[in-house]
Amino acid sequence: MADGGVPTWESVARDHGRFIYNVAFRLTGNHDDAQDLVQEVLVRVRKGLATFTPGSLEGWLARITTNAFLDEVRRRHRRPVDLLPDEPDRVVPPTRGADVVHEEENLSAGVQAALRELPPDFRAVVVMCDVVGMSYVEIGEALDVPVGTVRSRIHRGRAQLRKSLG
Amino acid sequence: MSAAEASHLDDALSALLDGELSAEEEALARTHLAACAACAGELEGLRSVRSVVRGLPPEPPPFGFLDRLSRPHHPTGRRRRRRVGLAALAATATASFGVLLLSSPADAPVSPQMVRLVEAHATSASGDPISQLAPVGVPITFRR
Numbered sequence: 001m002a003d004g005g006v007p008t009w010e011s012v013a014r015d016h017g018r019f020i021y022n023v024a025f026r027l028t029g030n031h032d033d034a035q036d037l038v039q040e041v042l043v044r045v046r047k048g049l050a051t052f053t054p055g056s057l058e059g060w061l062a063r064i065t066t067n068a069f070l071d072e073v074r075r076r077h078r079r080p081v082d083l084l085p086d087e088p089d090r091v092v093p094p095t096r097g098a099d100v101v102h103e104e105e106n107l108s109a110g111v112q113a114a115l116r117e118l119p120p121d122f123r124a125v126v127v128m129c130d131v132v133g134m135s136y137v138e139i140g141e142a143l144d145v146p147v148g149t150v151r152s153r154i155h156r157g158r159a160q161l162r163k164s165l166g
Numbered sequence: 167m168s169a170a171e172a173s174h175l176d177d178a179l180s181a182l183l184d185g186e187l188s189a190e191e192e193a194l195a196r197t198h199l200a201a202c203a204a205c206a207g208e209l210e211g212l213r214s215v216r217s218v219v220r221g222l223p224p225e226p227p228p229f230g231f232l233d234r235l236s237r238p239h240h241p242t243g244r245r246r247r248r249r250v251g252l253a254a255l256a257a258t259a260t261a262s263f264g265v266l267l268l269s270s271p272a273d274a275p276v277s278p279q280m281v282r283l284v285e286a287h288a289t290s291a292s293g294d295p296i297s298q299l300a301p302v303g304v305p306i307t308f309r310r
Contacts, residue, residue, distance in 0.1 A: 010236055017232040018224065025225040035231060042235060104223075111218055129184065130219040136186045151186065155177035155212075162215045 006054065009046045016061055023062055026127045027069045029116035040068045062132040063142035066124045070143075073120040114164035122157035129154050174198075175205045179212055 007015075017038070024037040044064050052060065115123055128134045128142065136154075140147045175195055181187050182195050199206050 013232065013236045017235055018227065021227040021232070022224040026222070031228055034225075035228070038227075038231075038235065107218070108222055111222055115219070126219065130216060131222065136181070136184070151181050152177050154184070155180035158180055158212050158215050159208075161219070162211045165215065165218070 006049060006052055007057065009042065009049060012045050012049075012057075012061070013042055016057065019058055020061055020065055023065045023127060023132060024069070026112070026115060026131050027066065027120075027123060029112060037065065037069055037072065040072070041065050044068060056138075058132065059134055059138055059142075062128060062134065066128060066142060070120060070124055110165065111161075114161050117164055118157050118160055122153050122160065125150055125153045126157040126161070174202065175209075179205065179209050180216075182209070183213055183216055 020038050020041055021034060024041070025031065025034040028034045028037055041061070041064050045061070048064065115126065118126065124143065125139055128139045129136075134142070136147045136150045139150045143150070175182070175198055178187060178191065178195050182192060187195060199209060
């Protein structure tokens with residue numbers, strides 16, 4: 001991070017790339033889309049660094065990541081031919097072969113698959129709340145929706161996850 | 167029965183877990199929970215789902231991905247690679263086609279075909295007015 005508290009683009013990629021990647025993977029549910037999303041995020045980070053206010057850098061990055069994700073979902077929705085992520089084989093994360101898969105990895109894969117089944121708006125708030133650890137107010141500001149909407153979406157998202165995970 | 171007990175808590179349950187209720191709302195919610203087994207059960211289910219999602223380990227990026235990203239002038243290196251790949255494929259296809267075009271005329275056996283055509287004509291044309299020309303049509307220059 002530079003002296004003034006405003007990070008450089010390279011330092012964001014180097015120091016927070018793993019954080020952005022994890023959020024991107026939880027949102028998209030597959031490595032190809034996660035990589036594309038991270039690249040889009042870094043393009044937006046480069047453009048937005050001039051207006052960055054020193055504060056919660058990860059909150060700011062999560063906000064950019066989630067909005068880039070939702071923009072992409074909307075773009076694909078306008079062009080239905082691009083709706084590849086809804087194909088069943090892309091819902092399940094890659095497996096490494098039954099003999100080397102640990103129970104913990106199975107659990108993660110199951111949770112990720114359940115997350116992937118959530119409508120994108122619900123998935124976005126659940127990831128921001130439970131993966132990133134943002135407050136309802138922060139999520140509302142990031143997505144430009146009222147706190148009541150955040151609360152409702154988080155609850156409905158979790159209720160659906162509960163059903164999926166049985 | 168109070169108003170709080172009459173209606174289930176629904177999204178207030180998630181907000182309670184997240185510490186997002188005001189003190190007053192939380193007191194009402196806890197009063198309801200003490201009397202409502204359905205909401206108490208749902209609260210535990212939600213608590214479990216919440217802890218499972220919170221417990222997901224960080225997903226590591228593919229090997230080398232972050233190194234490529236950190237290069238200052240290649241923020242979209244992966245997409246560029248895809249385009250380079252396509253260009254390479256196109257170039258290979260063009261080159262292969264070119265090789266076919268260049269190689270076929272040199273190897274084509276034109277003369278033997280000509281001999282066969284002339285011979286075939288000579289043998290099938292007898293009795294026909296043109297057959298008078300047939301002996302002339304089988305010149306010695308077209309030997310195999």
